[in-house]
Amino acid sequence: MKFGVVVFPGSNCDIDCYHALRDVLDQDTEYIWHMTKHLGFYDCIVLPGGFSYGSYLRGGAIARFSPVMDRVVEFAQSGKPVIGISNGFQVLTEAGLLPGAFLRNNSMKFVCENVYIRTENASTPFTKLCGEGQVLKIPIAHGDGNYYVDDRTLKDMEQNNQVVFRYCDAEGEATAESNPNGSLQNIAGICNREGNVVGMMPHPERCMEEILGNRDGTVIFKSVINYLKGGAVND
Amino acid sequence: MTKKTYERVGLTSGEYDRIVEILGREPNELELNLYGVMWSEHCSYKNSKPVLRIFPTSGERVLQGPGENAGIIDIGDGLAVVMKIESHNHPSAVEPYQGAATGAGGIIRDIFTMGARPIALLNSLRFGELSNDRTKYLFENAVAGIGDYGNCIGIPTVGGEIYFNDCYRGNPLVNAMCVGIIRHGDIKRGTASGAGNAVMIVGASTGRDGIGGASFASVELSEESQENRSAVQVGDPFMEKLLLEACLELFETGCVVGVQDLGAAGLTSACSETASRGSSGMNIDVSLVPRRETGMIPVEVMISESQERMLVIVEKGREEEVTGVFKKWGLNSSVIGRVTDDGMLTIRDGDEVVGRVPAKSLAEDAPVYYREYEKPAYLQQVGVLDEESLEVPKDLNGVLVGLLKSPNIACKEWVYRQYDYMVRTCTAVAPGSDAAVVRIRGTNKAIALTTDCNSRYCYLDPATGGAIAVAEAARNLICSGAQPLAVTDCLNFGNPEKPGVFWQFRQAVSGMSEACRVLGTPVISGNVSFYNETDTNAIFPTPVVGMVGLVEDTSHITTQGFKEEGDAVLLLGENTQEAGGSEYLKVVHGLEQGSAPRLDLDKEKRVQDCCLELIRAGVVKSAHDCSEGGIAVALAECCISGGIGAEIEFESRCRKDFLLFGEGQSRIVITACQSDLERIKDTAARLDVPCTVLGRVKGKELVIDIAGQREMEIAVEDMGTSWREAIGCIMG
Numbered sequence: 026m027k028f029g030v031v032v033f034p035g036s037n038c039d040i041d042c043y044h045a046l047r048d049v050l051d052q053d054t055e056y057i058w059h060m061t062k063h064l065g066f067y068d069c070i071v072l073p074g075g076f077s078y079g080s081y082l083r084g085g086a087i088a089r090f091s092p093v094m095d096r097v098v099e100f101a102q103s104g105k106p107v108i109g110i111s112n113g114f115q116v117l118t119e120a121g122l123l124p125g126a127f128l129r130n131n132s133m134k135f136v137c138e139n140v141y142i143r144t145e146n147a148s149t150p151f152t153k154l155c156g157e158g159q160v161l162k163i164p165i166a167h168g169d170g171n172y173y174v175d176d177r178t179l180k181d182m183e184q185n186n187q188v189v190f191r192y193c194d195a196e197g198e199a200t201a202e203s204n205p206n207g208s209l210q211n212i213a214g215i216c217n218r219e220g221n222v223v224g225m226m227p228h229p230e231r232c233m234e235e236i237l238g239n240r241d242g243t244v245i246f247k248s249v250i251n252y253l254k255g256g257a258v259n260d
Numbered sequence: 261m262t263k264k265t266y267e268r269v270g271l272t273s274g275e276y277d278r279i280v281e282i283l284g285r286e287p288n289e290l291e292l293n294l295y296g297v298m299w300s301e302h303c304s305y306k307n308s309k310p311v312l313r314i315f316p317t318s319g320e321r322v323l324q325g326p327g328e329n330a331g332i333i334d335i336g337d338g339l340a341v342v343m344k345i346e347s348h349n350h351p352s353a354v355e356p357y358q359g360a361a362t363g364a365g366g367i368i369r370d371i372f373t374m375g376a377r378p379i380a381l382l383n384s385l386r387f388g389e390l391s392n393d394r395t396k397y398l399f400e401n402a403v404a405g406i407g408d409y410g411n412c413i414g415i416p417t418v419g420g421e422i423y424f425n426d427c428y429r430g431n432p433l434v435n436a437m438c439v440g441i442i443r444h445g446d447i448k449r450g451t452a453s454g455a456g457n458a459v460m461i462v463g464a465s466t467g468r469d470g471i472g473g474a475s476f477a478s479v480e481l482s483e484e485s486q487e488n489r490s491a492v493q494v495g496d497p498f499m500e501k502l503l504l505e506a507c508l509e510l511f512e513t514g515c516v517v518g519v520q521d522l523g524a525a526g527l528t529s530a531c532s533e534t535a536s537r538g539s540s541g542m543n544i545d546v547s548l549v550p551r552r553e554t555g556m557i558p559v560e561v562m563i564s565e566s567q568e569r570m571l572v573i574v575e576k577g578r579e580e581e582v583t584g585v586f587k588k589w590g591l592n593s594s595v596i597g598r599v600t601d602d603g604m605l606t607i608r609d610g611d612e613v614v615g616r617v618p619a620k621s622l623a624e625d626a627p628v629y630y631r632e633y634e635k636p637a638y639l640q641q642v643g644v645l646d647e648e649s650l651e652v653p654k655d656l657n658g659v660l661v662g663l664l665k666s667p668n669i670a671c672k673e674w675v676y677r678q679y680d681y682m683v684r685t686c687t688a689v690a691p692g693s694d695a696a697v698v699r700i701r702g703t704n705k706a707i708a709l710t711t712d713c714n715s716r717y718c719y720l721d722p723a724t725g726g727a728i729a730v731a732e733a734a735r736n737l738i739c740s741g742a743q744p745l746a747v748t749d750c751l752n753f754g755n756p757e758k759p760g761v762f763w764q765f766r767q768a769v770s771g772m773s774e775a776c777r778v779l780g781t782p783v784i785s786g787n788v789s790f791y792n793e794t795d796t797n798a799i800f801p802t803p804v805v806g807m808v809g810l811v812e813d814t815s816h817i818t819t820q821g822f823k824e825e826g827d828a829v830l831l832l833g834e835n836t837q838e839a840g841g842s843e844y845l846k847v848v849h850g851l852e853q854g855s856a857p858r859l860d861l862d863k864e865k866r867v868q869d870c871c872l873e874l875i876r877a878g879v880v881k882s883a884h885d886c887s888e889g890g891i892a893v894a895l896a897e898c899c900i901s902g903g904i905g906a907e908i909e910f911e912s913r914c915r916k917d918f919l920l921f922g923e924g925q926s927r928i929v930i931t932a933c934q935s936d937l938e939r940i941k942d943t944a945a946r947l948d949v950p951c952t953v954l955g956r957v958k959g960k961e962l963v964i965d966i967a968g969q970r971e972m973e974i975a976v977e978d979m980g981t982s983w984r985e986a987i988g989c990i991m992g
Contacts, residue, residue: 034590035498037414041685044701074683076412079498135407137680166411166680231682236699236814238688 026253028054029067031097031113033077033088038110038230042073045230050246059091068253069106069150070097072113074166074228084127084169085115094120106150106249107222111167114214114224123217123224124182125174131207135168139239140205142190142213142227143197149189149220150252151245160197161190161241163227165205170226172208172215182215190214190225265289269296270479275627282621290559290607290615294622297525297563298532301790304626307756308788311766314773315783321745322782329370329450329520330440331784333746335810337703338444342376345384345437345711345750345806347789351492352405352434356398360405361495362470363436365567368415369521372504373570375448375511376440379684380698381410383420383436384711384750384804388429390667390990395424398432400991405495406436407678412497413504417679418687419696421711424667427719430794435750435787437711437806441700448511450520452531452573453538455601457517460579461527462586462593463503463569465550469494470526470565480755480793499568499591506589507570513585515578517599522569528562528622530571532605536623538573543606544597546614558609573599636760642720645840645854652917656892657974659848661982663889663921664896666847670986693819693901694739694885697811706811708742714888715800717856720841722764722801724856726771728925731864732887733807734779738868739883739928741816741875742809747776749786749805754798756790764801772803778861779868781807818875820884821901827881827931827957829898829906830940833867834950835891836924837914843888844921857925864926870949871928877943879936886927892920892964892972894929899962900980908955909965916966931957 028046032039039056047054057064059077077088088094094116101107101122109117117123130136139162144155155161174182182188190213194203199211206226214225229242266276269292279287279295287295301307317325323340324332330344348363364381371378383406388395410417415438452459470493510516518538520530527549535542546561556564572593574582579595586593600606605622607615618625653659663669676691688706689697695710712733718725734744749772754761776783792799811817822829839845840854874880882902886894899905912919932940937953944951962979964972 035412035501037412037501037683041683044685075414076498076501079412079496079501081498134404135411135678135680137411137682138677164682166682168408168411228682231685234685236688236817237682237685 026053026068027066028052028069028071029057030054030071030073031057031059031093033059033091035076035078036073037075038073038228041230042071045233046246049233050250052250057093059093061093061096064096064100069249070100072109072116074111074113077112077116080112084112085119088116089119098122101222104219104221106252108151109224110228110230111226114226117222117224122222123215124178125172125215127169128171128173129169130171136205137164137166139164140227141193141195141203143193143199145191146186146189146216149216149223150249151223152189152248153252154244154248158197160193162239163229163242164231165227167226170206170208172212174209179209185218187215187218188212189216189223266292269293270300271296275299278627282625283617288615290562291617293559293563294528294615294617297528298622299626303525303529305788306626307629307631307790309628310630311769314769316773316777317782317784319782322784323444325784326786329373331746331748332374332447333784333808335705335707339700340442340444341707341808342371342374342440342442343748343806343808344370344785345435345748345804346787347750347752348434348436349431349752349789349792352402353432355492356401357405358492358494360402360434361409362493362567363434364406364409365495365497365500366523367436367438368413368500369523371438371440372507373448373450373519373521374442375446376442377508378415378438378440379686380439380709381415381417381436382709382711382806384713385420385422386428386433386802387424389424389426392429395429396991402432402434403675403678409495409497411680413501414683416681416683416687418681418698419691419709419711422672422675423715425800427797427800431792431799433752433792433802435804437748439709439808446511448516448519450534451518451538452534452540452542452599454517455599456576457599458574458576458579458595459542459544459597459599460572460574460582460593461549461569461596462572463591464496464499464566465552465592466561466564466566467552468556468560468564471560471563480791493565493567495567502589502591503568503570506586506591510582510585513581515575515581516572517575518573520571522571524565526563526565532619532622534571534573535605535619541600541602541604541619542597543600545608545610547610548594548596550592550594558607558614562607631756631762632759633763633766634759635763642853643855647839650849652915653848656916656920656972659921660892660896660972660974661979662847663843663893664979664983665986666843667987667990668843669889669893671984672987673984674987674991688814688817689740689819694736697740697817699814704813706814706817708737708740708809708811710736711804711806712736713802713804715802716852717841718768718803719800720854721856722767723771724859726768726803727775727859727861728857729803729805730772730775730779730781731859731925732885733805734781735868735885735928737807737809738872739818739820739885741818742811743872744779744781744807744809747781747783747805747807749783749803751786751788752792752799752802752804753790754793761798768801768803775861778865816875818880818883820898821882822898822904822906822931822957823881823902825904825957826934828934828937829908829954829956830930830932831927831952831954832871832930832944832949833927835912835914835919836922837918838922838924839918842890842921842923844890844917857923859925866947866949867926867928870944870947871930874940874943879932879940880930882931884929886929888923890921890923891927896962896979898929899976900983903976904957905959905961905976906955907958907963911967913967916971919966
């Protein structure tokens with residue numbers, strides 16, 4: 026089983042994702058440089074957070090034109106699991122792999138803090154080990170995390186169970202106060218229609234070790250490892 | 261050459277004469293500008309050098325002391341910590357967002373210039389009172405600038421300090437500190453040696469931004485300063501991120517002889533300093549420097565402070581390796597000249613030589629001034645405090661809440677939630693405790709980091725205030741479970757040509773030096789920022805101490821919050837009756853007067869050693885030092901952070917308000933299991949440290965009795981709300 030972490034110029038959570046997968050979860054993991062035109066063999070691709078291309082123009086707007094993104098699109102279309110975290114999520118929306126777009130946080134300020142999210146869809150490769158409705162404490166760190174999508178697409182997404190996480194309070198209530206950035210319907214994470222491509226603003230790779238005071242993020246990556254193991258048996 | 265010309269570049273007639281003597285002729289316009297920027301206080305330390313010599317700068321662990329881009333201290337396992345703090349005060353006063361952002365950018369470059377991977381940022385900020393609209397604007401934008409730069413480049417901003425005082429209204433202070441990690445064998449230095457080796461400029465192209473920034477930093481701020489925006493650089497953190505990764509990748513090739521970032525005085529300082537350190541010369545052609553603007557003349561290229569650029573000295577014949585790495589990252593790299601052995605900095609524009617001066621004369625031969633000093637008159641007035649005339653407030657709960665809401669004490673979450681303090685996933689203790697703690701991957705160690713300075717103490721007594729800044733920084737590290745290792749300092753003062761200011765400067769440095777000696781923390785890098793004045797009002801002397809400590813084992817990491825119902829609350833050290841210089845006097849009585857708190861350095865050392873020994877023995881569950889707001893605020897913060905109350909009993913016969921809110925030094929509040937009490941008392945007795953049981957962790961309120969009388973009773977939740985929301989409420 027092999028994970029690939031894409032490195033765009035300006036990615037800065039690439040080493041954190043790499044560390045989480047390789048050192049914490051003991052998985053075979055490689056960096057994938059954004060200029061890569063021929064993808065090696067991977068079972069799962071991670072688009073990490075950061076400021077790809079300085080997030081100039083719009084977060085992810087330039088990164089989607091990196092050569093590697095054509096391969097990521099093919100990879101996703103083949104049904105293999107892809108996760109985009111924070112800026113990686115923005116790249117996925119810009120690349121058309123996920124619906125919607127991002128606005129500036131409604132506070133107009135960058136915000137870094139722990140938030141609670143409620144699992145709305147526990148059937149994606151990245152949430153299979155979460156219980157439906159399970160509340161996770163996972164940090165966010167972004168200036169443009171205010172998720173937006175038009176009504177019709179939103180209805181579609183709701184129908185297809187594409188909302189994966191919503192911001193909520195410690196008890197799991199998706200209140201206005203628990204929404205840290207103004208995201209529509211408290212949306213914190215979504216997936217594509219097929220469920221194999223997931224984007225989330227919170228950073229699970231930041232809370233996977235005791236010394237960091239929180240291990241809630243582990244379940245996301247353990248889920249996909251578990252999923253891939255199951256997949257291997259079926260193959 | 262007219263008199264006006266040298267004055268325009270900030271030189272005196274004496275300095276001009278000296279240049280003529282060095283060159284044996286009159287300098288041309290370009291050469292004069294080189295001396296103007298290099299002999300500015302900002303680059304040459306011409307006013308501060310003789311005083312800075314008294315700092316202790318050596319020690320067993322010191323791998324690099326002052327004089328390089330940053331200091332380096334050994335942390336074992338073949339690893340070392342690289343650290344430096346620097347001011348960006350004047351740019352931030354004029355253009356707070358870019359000023360603060362490029363402050364962060366500059367200090368980050370100083371760290372990776374040494375070959376290190378930057379792992380943490382801190383800062384130290386000073387503004388006027390938040391009731392002023394311009395202050396709010398400066399504060400909001402400086403914080404955003406620091407945040408955006410660090411967030412984008414992906415280096416966590418893990419700690420810092422912020423104070424508000426009217427003395428900073430016209431001249432805020434923005435000091436940025438960066439810390440990096442490096443293997444001993446990978447250390448790079450800013451040296452140009454080996455005639456024929458290539459001189460390359462890499463990174464961003466050169467524009468007209470930041471022209472003469474070093475000189476701008478070396479005069480007082482005035483009305484015209486607001487028009488001096490072209491002296492403020494513009495930052496591009498994305499470019500710096502690429503530069504950082506490219507440089508670290510380049511260093512691995514082994515083709516780099518020396519490297520220096522282009523900071524103050526740009527190409528001029530980088531060329532002259534590297535050549536001077538290597539006892540070499542350099543022959544460069546400014547027409548080969550990539551530019552972002554047309555029509556730039558040679559002198560503009562030489563003194564531009566465009567950001568995100570580095571000078572790299574590369575082994576002859578290996579230039580293409582550099583080009584290869586920088587091309588991968590989409591960055592410029594151009595050979596602009598060669599190292600020579602004639603000691604001269606020769607500047608060409610194509611074939612034409614446009615300037616030629618001894619490299620060493622720019623970098624090292626600035627005149628040194630032994631400024632006059634005299635104890636300033638204001639000290640006589642402010643030193644007196646008529647305690648009798650101060651009424652003891654009836655509502656002590658109200659006083660505590662008032663202090664918790666004071667922006668100097670209130671929670672700084674409004675600020676640090678704008679900083680990505682978690683990226684790199686090494687932040688074991690986030691902003692908000694005594695010090696930030698960052699683990700060192702691949703080891704069981706961590707480092708603790710802090711910046712500290714109470715400038716009010718320095719105003720009342722610069723020597724004691726300087727010593728307290730060092731002592732408090734060390735105490736904060738101790739409370740986090742770390743052994744303090746080394747200091748980087750940022751000395752912010754007024755105009756050194758004024759005898760009173762220079763007296764403050766000498767006193768502060770001497771106080772700091774003594775504390776550094778006793779506490780075993782040499783000064784390994786630093787920065788001096790003079791001329792922090794507007795309309796003839798100088799800031800309080802503000803010698804900021806950045807300190808790094810080593811946590812030998814991550815199991816020693818300790819935080820300030822109370823942990824468990826029933827734990828004993830103890831005080832290491834003694835309560836005193838000192839009110840001078842306290843936040844209490846300022847907030848409640850409107851006075852900034854009295855004596856700074858006394859500091860007995862030997863006692864301070866014993867208290868710190870005792871606390872660390874107890875932490876390492878595993879018996880300390882929380883530790884918090886007493887500082888602004890005194891022991892009452894310290895206890896309140898322990899309760900708020902832990903989300904749990906305490907019952908406290910003081911036997912003291914001191915005046916109640918001074919006991920609770922006085923800022924006596926060398927005190928640490930710790931908690932421990934009741935079963936460990938005897939062991940703690942024994943250790944304290946052995947180390948000759950006063951140790952008193954104050955009470956226990958209990959319930960949802962902070963309850964304080966003094967000599968059997970209930971004096972305070974306040975819900976932790978209420979205190980927490982006041983403390984947490986104060987700054988956010990003011991900023992709206």
